[in-house]
Amino acid sequence: MISANEYFDGNVKSLGYESATGKSTLGVMEAGTYEFATSLHETMNVVEGEMTVLLPGSSDWVTYKAGEAYQIEANEKFQVKVSGQTSYLCQYK
Template identity: 75%
Template sequence: MISENSYFNNNVKSLGYTTAEGKSTLGVMEPGEYEFSTSLHETMTVIEGEMTVKLPNSNEWATYKAGEAYEIDANKSFLVKVGTQTSYLCQYQ
């Protein structure tokens, strides 16, 4: 079953699905700044566009472009800035 998710006044939308490898979401973010929280370990891969991210326990912002990925442990919060519509794949473990 495909699930539909909407966050931040419809500025972030995703479709969730489950395969033999586990749960994933494909989504799009409108330009803006967002704070996300995790309940599971996440691997976030930028598909198109770019994300500037401040990961937990870091004072530095890092920019990830199409094809690049970053990981966040479970039960953490992180900040994301996007300047243009950006698509992503988030895989949960």
């Protein structure tokens, strides 16, 4: 089954699904700054656009572009800045 998710007053939207490799969401973010919390390990793949990310325990913002990915452990918070519409694939473990 496909689930629809909406966050931050509709500025972040995603579709959730489950495949042979596990649970994933495919989504789009509007320009803005967001803070997310994880409940599972996440691998965030940037599909189009770019994200500037402040990962847990880091004081440096890092930019990830289309084709790049980063990981966040379970039960963490992280911040994301996007300057234009950016799409992503988030895979959960």
